[in-house]
Amino acid sequence: xxxxxxxxxxxxxxxxxxxxxxxxxxxxxxxxxxxxxxxxxxxxxxxxxxxxxxxxxxxxxxxxxxxxxxxxxxxxxxxxxxxxxxxxxxxxxxxxxxxxxxxxxxxxxxxxxxxxxxxxxxxxxxxxxxxxxxxxxxxxxxxxxxxxxxxxxxxxxxxxxxxxxxxxxxxxxxxxxxxxxxxxxxxxxxxxxxxxxxxxxxxxxxxxxxxxxxxxxxxxxxxxxxxxxxxxxxxxxxxxxxxxxxxxxxxxxxxxxxxxxxxxxxxxxxxxxxxxxxxxxxxxxxxxxxxxxxxxxxxxxxxxxxxxxxxxxxxxxxxxxxxx
Numbered sequence: 001x002x003x004x005x006x007x008x009x010x011x012x013x014x015x016x017x018x019x020x021x022x023x024x025x026x027x028x029x030x031x032x033x034x035x036x037x038x039x040x041x042x043x044x045x046x047x048x049x050x051x052x053x054x055x056x057x058x059x060x061x062x063x064x065x066x067x068x069x070x071x072x073x074x075x076x077x078x079x080x081x082x083x084x085x086x087x088x089x090x091x092x093x094x095x096x097x098x099x100x101x102x103x104x105x106x107x108x109x110x111x112x113x114x115x116x117x118x119x120x121x122x123x124x125x126x127x128x129x130x131x132x133x134x135x136x137x138x139x140x141x142x143x144x145x146x147x148x149x150x151x152x153x154x155x156x157x158x159x160x161x162x163x164x165x166x167x168x169x170x171x172x173x174x175x176x177x178x179x180x181x182x183x184x185x186x187x188x189x190x191x192x193x194x195x196x197x198x199x200x201x202x203x204x205x206x207x208x209x210x211x212x213x214x215x216x217x218x219x220x221x222x223x224x225x226x227x228x229x230x231x232x233x234x235x236x237x238x239x240x241x242x243x244x245x246x247x248x249x250x251x252x253x254x255x256x257x258x259x260x261x262x263x264x265x266x267x268x269x270x271x272x273x274x275x276x277x278x279x280x281x282x283x284x285x286x287x288x289x290x291x292x293x294x295x296x297x298x299x300x301x302x303x304x305x306x307x308x309x310x311x312x313x314x315x316x317x318x319x320x321x322x323x324x
Contacts, residue, residue, distance in 0.1 A: 001197060001199065001290055001291045002197050002291055002308060002309025002310060003041040003042075003194070003195060003196050003197050003291065003308070003309045004194070004195050004287045004291040004292070004293050004306070004307070004308045004309070005034070005037040005038065005041060005050065005054075005192065005193070005194045005195075005287070005306060005307050005308075006192070006193050006194075006285035006286065006287055006293050006294075006295055006304065006305070006306035007030070007033055007034060007037065007054055007055075007058070007190070007191065007192040007193075007237075007285060007304070007305050007306070008189070008190065008191050008192075008237065008239050008283065008284075008285045008295070008302055008303060008304045008305075009026060009029065009030060009058065009063075009064045009190050009303035009304070010064060010065060010189055010190065010239050010302070010303055011239045011240055011282070011283030011297045011299040011301065011302035011303070012240075012299050012300065012301070012302075013280070013299060013300045013301075014299075014300050014301035014302075014303075014317055014318065015300065016318060018317070023317070025063045026063050026064070026303055026317075027315060027317070029058070029061045029063055029064070030303060030304070030305040030315050031305065031315055032057070033054050033057050033058055033061075033192075033305070034305040034306070034307055034313065034315065036053060036054055036057055037050050037053070037054045037192065037194065037307070038307050038313075040053055040054075041194065041196065041309070044196075046196065046200065046202070047086075047087070047194040047195055047196050047200050047201055047202035047235070048084070048086045048109075048202040050192070050194040050202065051084065051192040051193065051194050051202045051203060051204035051235075052084060052105055052106060052109055052204055054192040054194075054204075055082070055084075055105040055190060055191065055192050055204040055205070055206050056103045056105055056106060058190035058192070058206065059082075059102070059103050059104065059105060059190065059206050060102075060103070062144065062146075064190045064303075065189065065190075065207060065208045065209075066080070066082075066104070066189065066190040066206040066207050066208055067080065067102065067103060067104065067142075067206065067208075068102075068141070068142065068144075069144075069147075069208065070142050070147070070207070070208025070209070071147055071150060071151070071208045071209060071210065071211040072143065072147050072148065072150070072151040072208075072211065072212070073209070073212070073213050073214070073215045073217075074151075074155070074212050074213065074214060074215065075215050076143070076148070076151060077099065077139065077215065078098075078099055078139060078142040078143065078208060079096070079097045079098065079099065079208075079209055079213075079215065079216075079217075080095075080097075080098040080099075080101065080104045080142075080206070080207070080208055080209075081094070081095060081096040081097070081098065081104060081206070081207055081209065081218065081219065081221050081222040082094070082095055082098075082104035082105040082107070082108045082204070082205060082206035082207070082221060082222060083095070083105075083108050083204065083205055083221060083222040083223070083224060083227065083228040084105055084108045084109050084112060084202070084203070084204040084205075084228070085202065085203050085204075085224060085228055085229060085230040085235070086112075086201075086202050086230060087200065087201030087202055087203075087230035087231050087232055087233075087234075087235055087289075088200050088201070088232070090230075090231060091112050091113075092112055092118055092224050092228070092230075093108040093109055093110070093111035093112025093113070093115075093118060093119075094108050094111065094118060094119040094120075094222035094223070094224060094228075095107050095108045095111060095119070095120055095121065095125045095222060096119070096120075096121040096122065096125065096218050096222050097121045097122035097123075097125060097126075097216070097218075098125055098126065098129070099126065099139045099142075100126060100129070100136040100137060100138065100139055101125075101126070101129045101134060101135075101136055102134070102135040102136065102137055102141075103134070103135065104206050105204050105205075105206045106134060107125065107128070107129050107132070107134055108204070108222070110128070110132050110134065111125075111128065114132065115128070118224065119222065121218070121222075122216075142208075147211075150211050151211060151212055154211045154212035155212055159212065160210050160211065160212050160213055160214075189205055189206065189207040189221055189227065189237075189238075189239040189240075190205070190206050190207070190239075191203070191204060191205035191206070191227075191228070191237025191238070191239060191285060192204055192237060192285075193230070193235040193236060193237050193285055193286055193287045194235065194287065195235065195287045195288065195289060195291055197291075197309065199232075199289035199290070201230045201231070201232070201233075201234065201235040201287065201288075201289060202230050202235055203228050203229060203230040203235035203236055203237050203251070204228065204237065205221045205222075205227045205228045205237045205238070205239075206221065207219065207221040209242075210242070219242025219243075219245075219246075220238060220240075220242040220243075220245035220246045220250070221242070223246055225249050225251055225252035226238070226242075226245050226246045226248075226249055226250060226251060226252070227239075227242070227245055227250070227251060228251055229251035229252045229254070229255055230255075231255050231259070232289060233255050233258040233259050233288065233289060234254060234255050234258055234265055234268075234286050234287065234288045234289065235286060235287055236250070236251035236254050236255065236269075236284055236285070236286040237251070237284060237285050237286075238250045238251050238282060238283070238284040239282070239283050239284065239302065240277075240281045240282035240283055240297075240299065241281040241282065244277055244278055244281040244282060245277070245281070245282055248272070248276055248277045248282075250272055250273075250276075250277060250282055250284065251284070253268075253272045253276065254268045254269050254272050254284070254286055255268075257271060257272070258288070264288075264292065265286055265287070265288040265290075265292040265293075265294045266292065266294045268294075269284060269286050269294035269296050270294070270296050272284075273296040273297060273298050274296065274298055277298065278298075279298045280298060280299055280300075281298065281299070282297065282298060282299070283295075283296065283297025283298070283299055283302040283304075284296065284297070285304060285306070291308060291309070293306045293308065300318070301317045301318040301319075302317070303317055304316055304317075
């Protein structure tokens with residue numbers, strides 16, 4: 001048994017026609033973040049440190065819907081959320097409604113370590129961030145021209161978008177066709193799970209939410225047991241339609257199937273994703289205490305990467321299309 005790591009940059013209706021200028025930056029970002037995690041694990045960082053480090057980097061990359069790349073609410077504002085959990089201690093922290101914090105995942109960890117609570121949101125979370133001295137910026141930092149355009153497109157179509165794609169202009173189109181043709185698709189979260197050679201596990205997840213969502217809406221990402229979970233059996237980070245993930249307690253269900261049914265990580269993850277959640281709604285990355293990796297999804301694709309201590313690594317978007 002050795003260390004293992006897996007990370008994701010969102011799952012969704014990602015067409016095979018995804019243009020190189022949209023695909024390659026995300027592939028490069030996945031490789032870059034995977035290498036950060038590998039280096040940290042080889043340097044004996046704890047899994048908790050590793051997942052925070054990797055998700056921080058994913059938050060700093062504007063190609064993903066978290067941190068700098070966070071999408072906008074129906075009022076043109078940003079509301080970021082994140083959570084983190086340590087499998088060994090079952091300690092966890094979560095934040096929502098952030099408007100100025102550069103790295104939401106790190107504030108979630110501070111909630112875990114420096115308060116008696118698990119979850120802080122909105123003004124209370126922002127006040128705590130200032131008390132802790134974490135890096136903050138004016139909220140305009142997150143209001144990019146690209147995300148303003150995405151919001152306007154969603155408003156024009158009178159819809160809440162679960163991803164970065166153009167809104168559907170014709171709802172009568174053939175449902176067997178990919179629902180979004182322009183190719184910039186991802187259901188927005190980033191996440192990372194890791195296990196060290198001693199079987200210690202951790203998970204972290206971060207997101208900007210939904211394009212054109214109602215102000216104050218909270219998704220699955222900061223909900224422990226839904227978007228994020230870690231215990232002595234596995235660590236899970238989910239991505240997809242937050243409401244479906246919350247209803248299905250997706251991350252906890254993977255762990256519960258292992259704990260109470262004795263299933264392998266792959267068996268448990270496949271049941272939750274392929275049988276227990278509606279098609280087109282969820283993907284996840286997970287690692288077990290034994291160093292196994294699972295990265296199932298029931299969407300068209302999922303931006304994902306993984307590596308193990310024995311030298312295996314993978315970066316991929318669609319089924320059976322390993323990039324490296």
